Amino acid sequence: MKPIYLDYAATTPVREEVRKAMEPLLSDEFGNPSSRHRWGRAATARLEEARERSAAALGVAPPEVLFIRGGTESDNLAILGRAAVWSARGDEPLVVVSAIEHRAVLEAAESVARSGGECVVVGVGRDGALDEDALRTALERQPAVVSMMWVNNEVGLMLPVVEVAEMAHAAGVVFHTDAVQAVGKVPVRLGDTEIDLATVTGHKIYGPKGTGLLVVRRGTEVAPRVFGGGQEQSLRPGTEDVAGAVGMSVAVELATREAEFEAKRLTTLRRQLEESLVAELGSITVHGAEAKRAPHILSIGIPQADQEVMLAGLDLEGIAVSGGSACDSGAVVKSHVLLAMYGDDARGATVRFSLGHGTTADHIHAAAAATVAVVRRAEAAASP
Amino acid sequence: MTGRILVAMSGGVDSSVAAALLVEQGYDVVGVTMKTFCYSEKAGPSKTCCGLDGIMDAQRVAGTLGIPHYVFDVEEAFTRDVIDDFVEEYANGRTPNPCVRCNSNTKFKDLLARGRVLGCDGIASGHYVRIEHGNGASALFRGADHNKDQSYFLWGLPGDMLPLLRFPLGDLTKSQVRSRAHELGLATADKPESQEICFVPTGDYRDLLEKRLAPTHPALEPGPIVDLDGRVLGQHNGYAGYTIGQRKRLGGGFPEPMFVVAVHADTREVVVGPSGACFSDGVDVGELNWHGAAPGEGREIQVQIRYRAKPVSATVVRCGDPLRLMFAEPQRAVTPGQSAVVYERERLLGGGRILVSV
Numbered sequence: 001m002k003p004i005y006l007d008y009a010a011t012t013p014v015r016e017e018v019r020k021a022m023e024p025l026l027s028d029e030f031g032n033p034s035s036r037h038r039w040g041r042a043a044t045a046r047l048e049e050a051r052e053r054s055a056a057a058l059g060v061a062p063p064e065v066l067f068i069r070g071g072t073e074s075d076n077l078a079i080l081g082r083a084a085v086w087s088a089r090g091d092e093p094l095v096v097v098s099a100i101e102h103r104a105v106l107e108a109a110e111s112v113a114r115s116g117g118e119c120v121v122v123g124v125g126r127d128g129a130l131d132e133d134a135l136r137t138a139l140e141r142q143p144a145v146v147s148m149m150w151v152n153n154e155v156g157l158m159l160p161v162v163e164v165a166e167m168a169h170a171a172g173v174v175f176h177t178d179a180v181q182a183v184g185k186v187p188v189r190l191g192d193t194e195i196d197l198a199t200v201t202g203h204k205i206y207g208p209k210g211t212g213l214l215v216v217r218r219g220t221e222v223a224p225r226v227f228g229g230g231q232e233q234s235l236r237p238g239t240e241d242v243a244g245a246v247g248m249s250v251a252v253e254l255a256t257r258e259a260e261f262e263a264k265r266l267t268t269l270r271r272q273l274e275e276s277l278v279a280e281l282g283s284i285t286v287h288g289a290e291a292k293r294a295p296h297i298l299s300i301g302i303p304q305a306d307q308e309v310m311l312a313g314l315d316l317e318g319i320a321v322s323g324g325s326a327c328d329s330g331a332v333v334k335s336h337v338l339l340a341m342y343g344d345d346a347r348g349a350t351v352r353f354s355l356g357h358g359t360t361a362d363h364i365h366a367a368a369a370a371t372v373a374v375v376r377r378a379e380a381a382a383s384p
Numbered sequence: 385m386t387g388r389i390l391v392a393m394s395g396g397v398d399s400s401v402a403a404a405l406l407v408e409q410g411y412d413v414v415g416v417t418m419k420t421f422c423y424s425e426k427a428g429p430s431k432t433c434c435g436l437d438g439i440m441d442a443q444r445v446a447g448t449l450g451i452p453h454y455v456f457d458v459e460e461a462f463t464r465d466v467i468d469d470f471v472e473e474y475a476n477g478r479t480p481n482p483c484v485r486c487n488s489n490t491k492f493k494d495l496l497a498r499g500r501v502l503g504c505d506g507i508a509s510g511h512y513v514r515i516e517h518g519n520g521a522s523a524l525f526r527g528a529d530h531n532k533d534q535s536y537f538l539w540g541l542p543g544d545m546l547p548l549l550r551f552p553l554g555d556l557t558k559s560q561v562r563s564r565a566h567e568l569g570l571a572t573a574d575k576p577e578s579q580e581i582c583f584v585p586t587g588d589y590r591d592l593l594e595k596r597l598a599p600t601h602p603a604l605e606p607g608p609i610v611d612l613d614g615r616v617l618g619q620h621n622g623y624a625g626y627t628i629g630q631r632k633r634l635g636g637g638f639p640e641p642m643f644v645v646a647v648h649a650d651t652r653e654v655v656v657g658p659s660g661a662c663f664s665d666g667v668d669v670g671e672l673n674w675h676g677a678a679p680g681e682g683r684e685i686q687v688q689i690r691y692r693a694k695p696v697s698a699t700v701v702r703c704g705d706p707l708r709l710m711f712a713e714p715q716r717a718v719t720p721g722q723s724a725v726v727y728e729r730e731r732l733l734g735g736g737r738i739l740v741s742v
Contacts, residue, residue: 309498312454316388316414316502374501381500 003318004363008204008356009153009181009297010322014247015206015357021250022208025243033240034229043242050242050249054213057249057256058183058200059191066214066232067245071180071201074214075104075147077225077235078176078197082145083112084223093117094143096135098159099340100124100152102178106336109147122148126341128157128291135164139171145197146175150182154337154352156297157288158186165194174220180204184255185263185294196220200252202244206357207251211244266295266355269364273353274298276368281375287338287350298353301338305349305378313374314351319367322352349378388412389550390499391508392491393445393453395438398510398553400445400572401561405552406508407449414502415446415453416495420462420486421583444571458494465489467583471596474589474624475603477649478721481737482581483691488540488673496545506548513538513732514554515546522546524675524732529557536691539725539735543675593624607652609634612645612661620654623647629717632656643717662717664741666701666710669724674734678703679726686727687711689718689738695727706739 025046031039033047048062055062068074079095086093095109099121106121113119120138123131130148139146146168148159161177168175176197182188184205190198197220202211216222216235228237274286277300285301302310307323314321323335335350353367389406393399393415406413417439439455446453466485473480496507512527513535524546527533541549553561565573580587593604604622609632611617617634620626630644634656643662646655667689672678679685681703686695696715702708709724718741725735 306456306498306501308454308456309501312414312416312452312456312498313501313503315452315454377503378501381497 001318003320004366005320005358006353006355006363006367007320007322008359009352009354011203011209012206012356013358014208015251015254017254018207018247018250022243022247025246029242031242033242034231043240047240047242047245050245053249054200054252057253058198058215059189060215060217063233064215064217066216066235067240067248068199068212068214068232068236069241069244070210070212071102071178071199071204072104073236074199074201074212075102075176075178076108077214077222078199079105079108079112079145079147080225081222081235082174082176082197083117084225085221086117086144088223094120094138094141096120096122096138096143096146098122098124098130098148100155100157100159100337101147101149102153102180105147105149105178117144124157124159124340126288126290128159128288128293130159130164135167139168139173142171143173146173147178148175149178149180150188151179151186151294151297152288152337153181153297154335154350155288155291155299155341156181156293156354157337157341158182158292158294161195162193165196169194181294181297183252184259185266185296187259188256190215190217197222202248202251205251205255208244208247211241211248213248213252262357263295266359269355269359269361270295270298270353272361273355273364273368276365277371280368280372284375287341296355298355300351300353301342301348302351302375302378303348304382305375307349310349310351310374310378313377314370317370317374319370321367322354323350386410386412387505388414388503389506389508390414390416390495390502390504392495392510393417393442394510394578395441395445395572395575396510396578397565397570397572397575398512398561400442400510400570401556401564401568402508402510402552403445403451404449404564404568404570406550407451409552413449413451414499414504415442415449415451416498417442417453417455418462418490418495419455419457419459420490421459421467441572441575448568448570456495456498458490461494462486462490467592467596470581470583470589471593473721474593475597475601475649476721477603477623477647479627479719480721481723482583483537484540484723487537492541492545492549496548506550508550508552510553511535511538511551512553512556512558513551514730515549515551517547520547521676522549525554525730526727526732527551527553528555532558535727535732536688536723536725539675539723539732540673541675542673543734546675590622590625602652603649605652607654609654609656611642612655612657617656623649623652623654626654628719629662659716663714664711664718665714666698666708666742667715667718667724668706668708668739668742669736670706670739672705672707672734672736675732676734678707679728679733685709685733686729688725688727689715690722705736707736708742710742 031043033044051062051065055065083093097109109119122134165175174196178199180201196217198215203209287299389411391403470480470482511534512532514525526535603624608616609618626644642656645657645661683700687698688695697712698709726733
């Protein structure tokens, strides 16, 4: 049996168009954009084309796109770079984040709190509703930045980022969104919104790993956190990864172009998976069932099953999925996202299916059948 | 038997070779490493095979063998079944046997439950022990390498689990295992043996007791050292630091070396006496487990009262729980809390925990 990859929210393969666009940059066109000779000029041209392509796809102006190495760096720059603006003025920075952010945002926000600033975490209910009172109170305190993710990576939950950006602006506050899981699945036209800062990464949208960008809308001040040459408006100094930027830009362009079609297709497939699992396994919880969710992610809770054993069982059945989120060196850490949404009700195993380009209806049938089989064995093992 | 089998991989050379042999035998092998307790952030020198480098090494070996490998966190059960028991035994003035507890519970029972979810038909490990499967019944025997034999640790396995177990190293010697590991190019071929208790890598368990009991627990408080007549000879630093048969150096010049004869948790007394006082004629054994039928009254068996002790002939003088065994010749340092493991020649019959010497 051929293994089935249902972990597209973890990472994706590099698509053919992206690979082709990158190839010349890895061989003949290897120049450093800072060089003044023809190799340098050619590299600059490719880099700026990539910037234009990405900007057009996201509905912003080219100078508003900064190529950053990956989503984590981009999130960090948004949070820490905004906090640094406050610190430079001698103010103690306050950052506001939702409780279900990626760790790249949460850890950055906590580091601000550790170094003399403050971090306010806004709760999110199981229906996806933000604690609006907490948000309003926090906005009144003029935070350096509010950061909320567009699509949550663990559950697929969608936060009302466009509305929150408007609320933030009404209060004169800068708003950042981690749009890593949103691009290619939901319409992301940043120019039509009041979002000031947005993080995108290449490897979730069939681009190369280690690539990313931060959109910084005109007039939004961000202080550098890495120092060196003047590249990327001094916000991400270091010789540019031109090949990565080109690959990323093609990936962003294709992902946004195909988003509407792909969203419909993936929503249908995800619903099929969800419905067959719920029909067969009455005891499971569909995380975020009452909330607005992205097309490609289905997270289920299986009571009385062990997380790691479930994942191993599915892997042996040829189904590649994730738990709630990655864990390190064998230690299972309870998902902060599920804790925020479900509190102590978040028990048992969590399995996240995430769908993508390669996913077919056959894959969905096979994944459902395998999951049912493994859960049945887990139930049998739990009741001797 | 073929089919899918789960092999417990500690990251040591033995379980690495066990996995390799099962692959050669045509099994669909699934490697699993159990994470049994919380490793400190600061990695110390790699003394044991169960730590984080154990996980890494097991992963490397699984990669070489081309088998899937998973890490299962069993910390909660391990803490409850092994570490809590370890601490409680010392608090009660007894000397625990954590490796037996782990093998009786965590290593096989907990793993088997997980293996079932993975669709495994059996469980294997790198123990030096032989298993024979007859029709309907299975029996464990000492490993062919008597220096490495680990059957002692397996007396607590439920008898009905035996048919599911495989021990590929049972007929091999340690040096054969090492050379197989070299032939196969396994990363763990030259890894040193683990000697200490895995959750006490320094060998000093007092730290652990202080953390898990209050530092002011009676077991860790000073108390009297007394002789066989109850005369106080000095002070000790907490009775949890003593085990039967241990030599005790006392100031003041005693004519002969003194040894710990008993530990009384209720009075916090550590009783010492001359070497001769450490011998006993028999033992009462509780928490019994038999792989087949329990040996009847009058039956002659061999009993092993410590991992490294020689088996000694003994007679069952009282069946039931507690079981009473009388030794063919007096045995030194029969220690409450340790295992009394019962054999009939090479065959492991079962065993129990030593309650008291008689």
